[in-house]
Amino acid sequence: MTNSISRRHFTRSAAASLLAAGGLPALHAQEAERRFDPQPSDWRRFEVTTTVQLKGERGDAKVWVPVPSLDTPWQRTVESHWSGSTTDIRAASDGRTGAKVLVASFPAASVDPTLVLTDIVETQNRAVDWKARAPAADRADLHQWLEPSELIPVDGIVKKVATQIVLGARSDREKAQRIYDWVIVSTYREPKVKGCGTGDIKAMLESGNMSGKCADINALFVGLCRAAGVPARDIYGVRLVPSAFGYRELGGNPASLKGAQHCRAEVYLQGNGWVAMDPADVTKVMRQETPVWIKNAGDPLVAPVRKALFGGWEGNWMGYNSASDVKLPGAKQAKLGFFMYPQAETAAGAKDPYDPDSFVYQITARELRA
Incomplete structure (x- = not known):
């Protein structure tokens, strides 16, 4: 990817990924009805x-x-x-x-x-109620989540890409949805990356190497949201126990959580407050949940995760902080x-x-x- 990539290229690439045809791989055909719906429940x-x-x-x-x-x-x-x-x-x-x-x-x-x-x-499990109204946040607090960090700039190529993605969007929620979808279809998880990755989003966009792990992919989501005027932040933490929904890659082994570190993201949407997001986990399911790399973001095994992680996440994970630099x-x-x-x-x-x-x-x- 370069600075000169056009919106047409983005739209075409996203559409091609979203609409990619092909039969469901036999290895996970039986998983087609898998459910992932982490609605709020009792405290754990x-x-x-x-x-x-x-x-x-x-x-x-x-x-x-x-x-x-x-x-x-x-x-x-x-x-x-x-x-x-x-x-x-x-x-x-x-x-x-x-x-x-x-x-x-x-x-x-x-x-x-x-x-x-x-x-x-x-x-707790977490899922936004899109019909409920949340109280407004402090403007000074929101302002800091529009600011750049060393690894998450909001100018240059980040601003250019964000502007292309959200062109014509009528609300912050629509902006966040477009960026979420674009990140899922434009990036991919690379298991060989050490740890959670470096989170250098400018390097990702300038090099065109859109691979990485959660600190890369979710940081890209956060940076694009900020550049589009939507307050956003990463939350850095660790998975604690297996997923209650049967997704192997969305849980941790409590006896040994080495390598279970995982960052998630949030965006602030007027009227909804801080809303959970995790496009990186969608790409993790696509790449690692089955022996076959699932390259269709609409695959029946991926679809429930993709839907739920725009607005929610499972409470089998603990956050440490949202700190950078x-x-x-x-x-x-x-x-x-x-x-x-x-x-x-x-x-x-x-x-x-x-x-x-x-x-x-x-x-x-x-x-x-x-």
């Missing part, structure tokens, strides 16, 4: 434990772990507590974004520095584009958060019954 309570152990490390070390920072109609934090092989552990927050973080410093004499964080959170307290490394992975620095430098086995960290979850 989870105990989420993050354990970091820097095995084999000696010398000064510092560890940062994200702490759930959300208090919303669909998620609330009951309590957080921690322990470790150091007395220098403190809770802090990023002053600009409000993202909460647990910081642990280990002295030079420490062997296998260890930190354990346990969060008790409650979550985060400067971890006391860190030597540069600002983080987003913060949903444990981070660590040792005498040898920063650990790779996308490689939990060499880091070493583990995340587990347990649902607590009332």
Whole structure:
């Protein structure tokens, strides 16, 4: 893709993807009636434990772990507590974004520095009631969700593409719907991308490489919405348990949530308030739910997910924060584009958060019954 791509090209590409014909692959023909409809229900309570152990490390070390920072109609934090092989552990927050973080410093004499964080959170399924009226949000708060971040610019090619997609749209909801549909048919999930991706949307659009994972695909959705004048934000978190609707790729293994990090998105629509969105999970179902890559966005296995994730999501996931350009307290490394992975620095430098086995960290979850 280049700066000169026309709206006709976008329209033609989207239509071709949406209307692609072809028989339903035999491998998932039996899945055609799969349901995905996460309507609001009772609260679920989870105990989420993050354990970091820097095995084999000696010398000064510092560890940062994200702490759930959300208090919303669909998620609330009951309590957080921690322990470790150091007395220098403190809770802090990023002053600009409000993202909460647990910081642990280990002295030079420490062997296998260890930190354990346990969060008790409650979550709900979420689905917008399009007929209900939500109270208006604070204008100053909304303004910040129209602003660019380092990885999510709203000018240049992002603005140009957004303008082409929403041309003629009569409402913010229609803008969001067009961008949501365009992202689904114009991007694709690439399983080989490390972690959740980098989220560099300008590079995606300029290179024409529209592959990635949730931090790429949902960031593109957010950036295009902002550039079109619709407040939007990513929410960075982790899947906790399997999906109640049978979609393997839309859940996590609670015994081992390494690699279960997932970001979602929200847009603010006048009259509806903040509305859940997740085009990246639609592309994940298309690419990874079956052995066959489903390239038709209207496929019967994909359609329920595509419909539900415009306005809703399942409460088997915990959000940490909506922070971008985060400067971890006391860190030597540069600002983080987003913060949903444990981070660590040792005498040898920063650990790779996308490689939990060499880091070493583990995340587990347990649902607590009332």
